[in-house]
Amino acid sequence: MTGGRPRSETSRLAILDAARDLLLERGYERLTIDAIATRAGVGRQTIYRWWASKSAVVADAALEGDLAPPLVPPPDTGDIETDLRGWLRAWTHRLTTAESTGFILALTAATADDRAIADILYDRFTRPHEQLLRDRLELARVAGQLAPDAPVSTIAGVLIGSMLYRVLSRQAPPTADDADLVVGLVFHGSGNRGRRTGI
Amino acid sequence: MTGGRPRSETSRLAILDAARDLLLERGYERLTIDAIATRAGVGRQTIYRWWASKSAVVADAALEGDLAPPLVPPPDTGDIETDLRGWLRAWTHRLTTAESTGFILALTAATADDRAIADILYDRFTRPHEQLLRDRLELARVAGQLAPDAPVSTIAGVLIGSMLYRVLSRQAPPTADDADLVVGLVFHGSGNRGRRTGI
DNA sequence: CGATTCCGAGACAAACCGTCTCGTAATCGA
């Protein structure tokens, strides 16, 4: 039951590296299993043996490669707004590098292609970042820096979603200023009642 | 210069209809020009003559078919928050039908695939809706219902982007409650200073 | 050492691609 030649870690890494490189060179649509196998110096069957689809390979490559923003919790200086401002600035900056943008576009195509891949990517890429935000926001809420009924999950989703939307629309990518504006918005709103002046 | 057989409107519509149907049946990745031509009862060359790529056909099909939410301006009752709440609820509802969701996923894949398509879709689909929001928000700002320095464009982007993000992540689709929460957030914020209580 | 499992390589049929070429159909200007 247990014997036999073990899976080659060398081949596995070569495949993921090749997929990562070709993804950035060609984009998801023009990425082929054939090209991955050739560049990795691997038989095509070795890919088909371990992954069910192109999108599955891409998902693994993205998560094992250095393409996703690092999972860094927001600091806790006691000032929630400053902490989140800095965090969202850095996160947005990581998102807007050429590599990350290509990677996000490719993964979004994979997401549209395959529901299972969408779940994997959300679980392993987006959700952890949202969770870090939620945790920090919950701390602030308990500390009385947010309204007691502040919709913590919604806020986290708005911060992440707004920036990702800007990347996906492929128009003006989000800047540090954009991050600041969104953070200011979710904390102070824009209504003319109950708003600190001078931001 | 001018003579010759004119372009067949019948074939054009048959192609767009076939593309639309196949898009929803199979998704973007598994949609082929071949299948579109066959279902439309049309030669493959007739498609290649008028469209440059699969994504171009899909973009036209989506915009001519009934897949995009209708372009309805937010009402102006004088109460910006109520107006936007209703508008975003309706917009979100349209977005979360099975047809619209499939269409958005397919178009997002096309967007990732092709920069030119991204521009076309943003210009003809997303931007007009954002513009309607911006216009209504600007009216409110001038009327003193928003802070004088309210970042009108950012607000519009946050409203649209947050909802689209929820659709694209393919986890819990956005509900009317989510729309309400986001509208409340951008108007009142969630900070514990300068916030109306009881929402 | 023998059983087992993976390996790289490549043959194979099927699908789709984008281009090209038919013969025909529709519209224009003369």
Add this chain to the structure above:
DNA sequence: TCGATTACGAGACGGTTTGTCTCGGAATCG
């Protein structure tokens, strides 16, 4: 009315990619 022009449906063509299968060899276990 008639020739020039352009689009049409159909399908042939070579090229690429797909996913499956098979081969001989390599690695690991008991």
